[in-house]
Amino acid sequence: MSTSEACRLVGINRKTGHRWRYGRLSQAKAGQQDVSRPAARPSAVSGRYLSQDERIVIADQLCEGASQAAIASELRRSPGTISRETRRNRHPDSGDYQPYAAQQRADSRRPRPKLGKIAACPQLRSLVQGMLDCKHSPEQISRRLRRDFPERSELHVSHETIYQALYVQGRGELRRELSAALRTGRVVRRPRRQPGQRQPRFTHPMVMISERPAEADDRAVPGHWEGDLIIGKDNGSAIGTLVERATRYVLLVHLGAGRSANLVRDGLLAAMATLPHHLKRSLTWDQGAEMAMHHEFSIAADMPVYFCNPHSPWQRGSNENTNGLLRQYFPKGTDLAVHTREHLAAVAAELNARPRKTLGWDNPAERLAKLLAVTS
Known part of the structure; x- marks a missing residue:
């Protein structure tokens, strides 16, 4: 067999199989390694699968008459996970849930690739x-x-x-x-939806970035903002980030343990209420579901919202760069709900006091203060 065919049958990546078959040059290029046998896979299974101990807890709780929601709460799993587990791994004849037999059934279904x-x-x-x-x-x-x-x-x-x-x-x-x-005679699948037939993301029409005023593009006039969210552990918390395009001034929006459209709308309104009217010219956001209430925010804040094209983060370049800087304070995989409004304000103040090369080594706070002094 060819290496690719053997890898497909065994269920491993082609590059891994090639390394097992021919060896791999070391970084010093001192010669080829003799890889005659693949390393044993770790016995531990990913935590996203139910373990044997969890299945024992499920069986015990079912015997005590506990509901699936109560079992899910105790195991910190989704109720749907418990429902699928008891439905798929019950005994086919008696209908009883037996944890060790359930584990064997789950293990037998896990190997890949499966035969169609x-x-x-x-x-x-x-x-x-x-x-x-x-x-x-x-x-x-x-x-x-x-x-x-x-x-x-x-x-x-x-x-x-x-x-x-x-x-x-x-x-x-x-x-x-x-x-x-087949009627079409095609030998490959064709997507049903064409690129120009993208469905609207929100019920209320979006105004795309192509309609944003030219003054926002050249950063000559302050008051045009870019926004996004940084997401915490398990998508359970978030912080809103706002960056002014001309000065790179940062505002952080406290959202707590949620990121629903209502929370984002109210948080943005509270942040924008601290700004004078001439610094609220526009807001640019991606097409995330958190902006489903964009029309309500736009009316309440008297501030138009423009949306980037799909998969185009460079259209909010300042905001993307700032989100990377903020990860120094809010690392990925951590719970962002533990940070208070006061802490977010302190982080924003520290970031706004950092000199920027793009501002001629001014910091955003100084540049914004100059603009406010001129307008006053």
């Missing part, structure tokens, strides 16, 4: 290929098999599974030439 349903059943593969030869669509095949074999679940297959068996390269469950029997 069509490849695992020769009769199903023969039926599907025969119906494709007769120009039947995958949906027609799926529905017909369910009608003709109502009691044989091993012959029930969804139309999406048939499409994947035809189109996903390397699965080999159905002959690729059978795709010519």
Whole structure:
């Protein structure tokens, strides 16, 4: 076999298999390592999977009549996780939840790659290929098999599974030439939605950055802000960040343990209330769901909101740079809800007192003070 084919069957990355097969040059290029056997994988399973101990707790709590929500709260898991676990890993006959048997069932399903349903059943593969030869669509095949074999679940297959068996390269469950029997005759999938057909993100229309005034682009006029969130551990907390484009002045918005659209709207309104009217010309944000109430903020603050194009962080370059600086104070993977408003204000003041090369070694606080002195 080729290295790529062997890696696919074993379920490892192609580069890993190549290193196991041929060895790898050391950094000093002193020769090749003799890697005749792959290192044993660690026995510990990722924490996102339920452990044996957690399954024992689930079984004990079920015997005591506890609800799934109570079990989830005790284990600090989602109620949906407990619901799926008890539904999928119960005994198929008695319906009892037995923790050790449940662990064995979960372990047996975990290895990858899995054999597809069509490849695992020769009769199903023969039926599907025969119906494709007769120009039947995958949906027609799926529905017909369910009608003709109502009691044989091993012959029930969804139309999406048939499409994947035809189109996903390397699965080999159905002959690729059978795709010519489809109505379109395509040998690859085509996205249903075209790039120009992107659906609106919010119920209220967005005003895109292309409509932002030219004065905001050249940073000649102060009062144009860029905004974003920095997210805490497990997406459970956030801090709003606002950067003025001309002076790089920073405001931090206290959001606590949430980042809903209502919280972000109220936090931005409170931050903007501290500014004079001539420093509230516009706000530029990405298309995050936290800005679903952008129209309410815009009306209440008398400040238009402009949205960046998808996947274009450079359109808020000052804000992205500032978020990187703030990670020195608020590291990734930490709970941001523990920081008080006073602490956020102190961090913002320290950052605004830092000299900037782009400002001719002025700091943002000095540059903003000059602007306020001129306008007054």
